[in-house]
Amino acid sequence: MQLGPATRAVLGIVTTVTLALIYLPLFVVLLNSFSTSESLSWPPPGFTLEWWGRALQSTGALEALGTSVAVALAASAIALVLGTLAAMALSRYEFFGKEAVNLLIVLPIALPGIVTGIALNNAFRTMMGVQLSVWTLIIAHATFCIVTVYNNAFARLNAAGTRLEDASMDLGAGLFTTFRLVTFPRLKSALVAGGLLAFALSFDEIIVTTFTAGNGVTTLPLWILQNMFRPSQAPVVAVIAVILVVVSVVPIAIAQRLTAKDAATVSR
Amino acid sequence: MTTHRASAFLAPRRRLQVAGLLTAPVAWLGLVYVVALAALLITAFWTVDGLTGQVQIQWTTDNVVEVFTEALYRTVTLRTLGIAAAVTVIDVLIAIPVAFFMAKVAGPRARHLLVIAVLAPLWASYLVKVYAWRALLSADGLIGWAGAPFGLDTPGYGITGVILTLSYLWLPYVIMPIYAGFDRVPDRLLEASADLGARGGITLMAVVLPMIRPAIIAGSIFAFCLSLGDYITVGIVGGTTQMLGNLVYTNVGAANNLPLAAAISLIPIGIIFVYLAAVRRTGALRSL
Numbered sequence: 182m183q184l185g186p187a188t189r190a191v192l193g194i195v196t197t198v199t200l201a202l203i204y205l206p207l208f209v210v211l212l213n214s215f216s217t218s219e220s221l222s223w224p225p226p227g228f229t230l231e232w233w234g235r236a237l238q239s240t241g242a243l244e245a246l247g248t249s250v251a252v253a254l255a256a257s258a259i260a261l262v263l264g265t266l267a268a269m270a271l272s273r274y275e276f277f278g279k280e281a282v283n284l285l286i287v288l289p290i291a292l293p294g295i296v297t298g299i300a301l302n303n304a305f306r307t308m309m310g311v312q313l314s315v316w317t318l319i320i321a322h323a324t325f326c327i328v329t330v331y332n333n334a335f336a337r338l339n340a341a342g343t344r345l346e347d348a349s350m351d352l353g354a355g356l357f358t359t360f361r362l363v364t365f366p367r368l369k370s371a372l373v374a375g376g377l378l379a380f381a382l383s384f385d386e387i388i389v390t391t392f393t394a395g396n397g398v399t400t401l402p403l404w405i406l407q408n409m410f411r412p413s414q415a416p417v418v419a420v421i422a423v424i425l426v427v428v429s430v431v432p433i434a435i436a437q438r439l440t441a442k443d444a445a446t447v448s449r
Numbered sequence: 450m451t452t453h454r455a456s457a458f459l460a461p462r463r464r465l466q467v468a469g470l471l472t473a474p475v476a477w478l479g480l481v482y483v484v485a486l487a488a489l490l491i492t493a494f495w496t497v498d499g500l501t502g503q504v505q506i507q508w509t510t511d512n513v514v515e516v517f518t519e520a521l522y523r524t525v526t527l528r529t530l531g532i533a534a535a536v537t538v539i540d541v542l543i544a545i546p547v548a549f550f551m552a553k554v555a556g557p558r559a560r561h562l563l564v565i566a567v568l569a570p571l572w573a574s575y576l577v578k579v580y581a582w583r584a585l586l587s588a589d590g591l592i593g594w595a596g597a598p599f600g601l602d603t604p605g606y607g608i609t610g611v612i613l614t615l616s617y618l619w620l621p622y623v624i625m626p627i628y629a630g631f632d633r634v635p636d637r638l639l640e641a642s643a644d645l646g647a648r649g650g651i652t653l654m655a656v657v658l659p660m661i662r663p664a665i666i667a668g669s670i671f672a673f674c675l676s677l678g679d680y681i682t683v684g685i686v687g688g689t690t691q692m693l694g695n696l697v698y699t700n701v702g703a704a705n706n707l708p709l710a711a712a713i714s715l716i717p718i719g720i721i722f723v724y725l726a727a728v729r730r731t732g733a734l735r736s737l
Contacts (some may be wrong), residue, residue: 188649189554192549192550192554193550203570203621206578206581207573207577210577210580210581210584220589223584223589223590262473263474266473267475269470282471285478285479285483288482288486289478289482291674293674293675293677293678293714293718295697296486296678300482300486303485303488303492304485307504308488327477355452355453355456356460357455358456381572385572387575387576388678406576409583419580422577426573426577430569433568433569437568
C-alpha cells in the first residue's frame with residue numbers, strides 16, 4: 182500500500198508509544214521491588230535489596246509458591262490426558278455431537294471466571310458435600326486448562342494429516358503401536374507446549390481459585406491479594422509479583438518456540 | 450499380547466474408538482462443569498433460610514424478579530455495560546493502528562519481534578498488572594508525578610481507574626486478532642487499489658476495513674466479555690465503584706446468599722450470549 186512517509190511515521194510512533202505503555206507498569210513493579218520506600222511512591226527515594234531478602238525468607242510466600250507449582254503441575258497433567266484424548270477424537274473422526282463437545286471444552290474459559298467459580302463452589306459444597314481443599318482446586322484448574330492442551334494438540338494433528346498413520350496401519354501396525362511409534366512422536370512438542378500453557382494459566386488464576394481453594398490453601402496469586410493491602414508488605418508483594426511474572430512468562434516463551442519450530446517441520 | 454487383541458478388535462470399529470477417546474474428557478467436563486453450571490442456574494430459583502443461612506430447595510422466582518426490577522441492579526448493570534463498552538472502544542482504537550503497523554508497515558524481522566513484544570505481557574500475571582496500576586494511580590504514584598508539571602492530577606481510584614486498568618489488561622487480546630485480520634489482507638489487493646487511483650485513505654475505508662471487520666469484532670469480544678465478569682480489578686483500583694462481579698462476589702461471600710448471586714450472574718451470562726448471537730452472523734467467531 183502506498184503510504185506517505187508522514188503516515189508511516191505516525192503509525193510507527195503510535196506503536197512505539199503503545200509498547201512503551203504496555204511495559205511501563207511492569208517496569209514500575211520491578212523498580213518498586215528495589216525501592217527503599219514502603220508505599221510504592223514515585224520516584225523511588227533509594228534502592229535496596231532488603232525486600233528481596235525478606236521475600237525469600239517469607240514462609241507464607243514460599244509455601245504459596247509451592248502450592249501454586251503443585252496445583253499447576255497436577256492440573257496440567259490431568260488436562261494433558263483429557264485434552265489429548267479429546268483432540269484425537271475431534272481431529273480424526275466424524276460423529277454426531279462434535280460441535281457440542283467442542284463447546285463443552287471451550288465453555289469453562291469462555292464464561293466469566295466468577296460464574297465458573299461459584300458454579301464449582303456450589304457443586305462441591307452443597308451438591309456433593311465435599312470440603313474445599315487442594316484437591317477441589319486441582320479439579321477446578323484442570324477443567325479450564327483442558328482447552329489449551331486441546332487447542333495445541335488439535336492444531337498439530339490437523340496440520341500433520343493422517344497419511345503416516347494410514348501407512349503404518351497398512352504395514353500391519355495396530356492402533357496402539359501406530360500411536361506409540363507414529364502419532365505420539367509427532368505430537369510430543371505440541372503437548373509440551375500445551376502443557377506449559379496450561380501450567381501458566383493455572384499458575385496465574387485468581388478468580389476460580391478464590392472460590393475453590395479450601396481454608397489454608399494459599400496459591401501465590403491468593404497470597405498477593407491477601408497482602409496487597411497491608412502497608413508494610415507492599416515491597417515484598419512487589420518482589421513476589423516480579424517472580425510471578427517470570428515464572429509465568431518463561432514457560433510461554435518456551436511453548437512458543439516449540440510450536441513455531443515443530444509446526445514448520447511437521448506440516449512439511 | 451492383550452494390546453494386540455484389543456487393537457485387532459478395535460481397528461474396524463470406529464464408533465468404539467471415538468467412544469474410547471471421548472469417554473474420559475466428556476465425563477469430566479460433563480460431571481464437573483455442565484452439572485455445576487446447570488445446578489447454578491437452578492439455584493437461582495431456590496431460596497435461603499433467613500435464620501440458618503442454608504440454601505433451601507423451595508422454588509421461587511423472587512431472586513430473578515428482584516434482580517430484574519430493583520434499581521440497584523439496573524444501575525450496576527448499566528455501569529458495568531458502560532465500563533465494558535468504553536474499554537472495548539479504547540482498545541479497538543489503539544489496536545487498529547498498532548496492528549496495521551505490525552502487519553503492513555514493519556519488515557518481516559521487526560514484525561516477528563513486535564508480535565513477541567505484544568504477546569509476552571499477555572501472559573504476565575493479571576494480578577501483577579492490576580497491582581502495577583494501583584501503584585501508578587496512587588496519590589504519590591507515577592501518573593500524578595508525571596502530570597504535576599502540567600497541572601494534571603492522577604485520576605485516582607474510581608471508574609476512570611477501572612477503565613484505564615481494564616483497557617490495559619485486555620489490549621493484547623484485542624491487538625492479536627486484528628493483527629491476524631490485517632495479515633490476511635493480501636498486499637496485491639492494496640496495490641491494485643492504488644494502481645486504480647485510490648489514495649491511502651480511500652483504500653483503507655473501501656478495501657481494508659470491510660475485510661478486517663470480523664477481526665475487529667473478534668477482538669471486541671475479548672475486551673467486552675472479560676470486562677463484564679471482572680470484580681478483582683474493581684476491588685483494587687475502583688475505590689467504591691461496583692460492577693456486576695462485585696455484587697455476585699458479596700452475595701456468595703459476606704451475604705452468603707447463593708441463590709441471589711446465581712440470579713445476578715444470569716445478567717452477564719445473558720449479555721454475553723446476546724452479544725455473541727449478535728456478532729455470530731459477521732463471521733467473527735470463526736476468526737477468534
